Amino acid sequence: MSLQAFQPASLKPFINMKLVPRTKLIIWAGIIFLPVSVLVAVTPAAMAPGIGLATVLLVVAAIDAAISRNCLAGVRVTLPEVVRLSVGREGNLTLSIENDNPKVKQLRVGLAFPREVYSSNQDLFMDLPPETPNSILAWPFKALKQGRYYLENCYLETSSNLGLWSLRRAQTARAEIRV
Numbered sequence: 001m002s003l004q005a006f007q008p009a010s011l012k013p014f015i016n017m018k019l020v021p022r023t024k025l026i027i028w029a030g031i032i033f034l035p036v037s038v039l040v041a042v043t044p045a046a047m048a049p050g051i052g053l054a055t056v057l058l059v060v061a062a063i064d065a066a067i068s069r070n071c072l073a074g075v076r077v078t079l080p081e082v083v084r085l086s087v088g089r090e091g092n093l094t095l096s097i098e099n100d101n102p103k104v105k106q107l108r109v110g111l112a113f114p115r116e117v118y119s120s121n122q123d124l125f126m127d128l129p130p131e132t133p134n135s136i137l138a139w140p141f142k143a144l145k146q147g148r149y150y151l152e153n154c155y156l157e158t159s160s161n162l163g164l165w166s167l168r169r170a171q172t173a174r175a176e177i178r179v
Helices: 009-014 023-042 044-068
Strands: 018-021 075-078 082-084 090-099 106-111 123-127 134-143 148-159 165-178
Touching: 023 044, 044 165, 075 148, 075 165, 090 106, 123 134
Parallel strands: 082 165
Antiparallel strands: 018 165, 075 090, 090 134, 106 123, 106 148, 148 165
């Protein structure tokens, strides 16, 4: 029996949630930790203020992660059930995005296309309009070989409230591409 079977239903959407540090957090960590470590090595009396400054950054990063962990909870992507296309022709896969969280302003969306379906984009960035919870994203692709191909998941990413973390989640979104 898996661990997921013991999770409460309210936590199931967040099991796949991943936190990834953004460049902003890495730069702040370098700006604070590098000089503080050199200062503490040269002047041991600076240990208390140095550790205090480093602790402030850690606490702010932890709070940002904690308050932002539900950002992607209200975002859902729906794909069309079937998309038909001829070999060698270009087409668009229409993604319907529902956003119940007004804090999410920009979304990075990724799809894992099979090799027989070419898309010049591995991922797309989208600014979500604040005035409506529903958006449409047209994803250009081209069929290279005849057959039936399936998309199983959609990958979502947005930034945390303070921009220190990227929050990533995989969502089940199925589509069949018939060529």
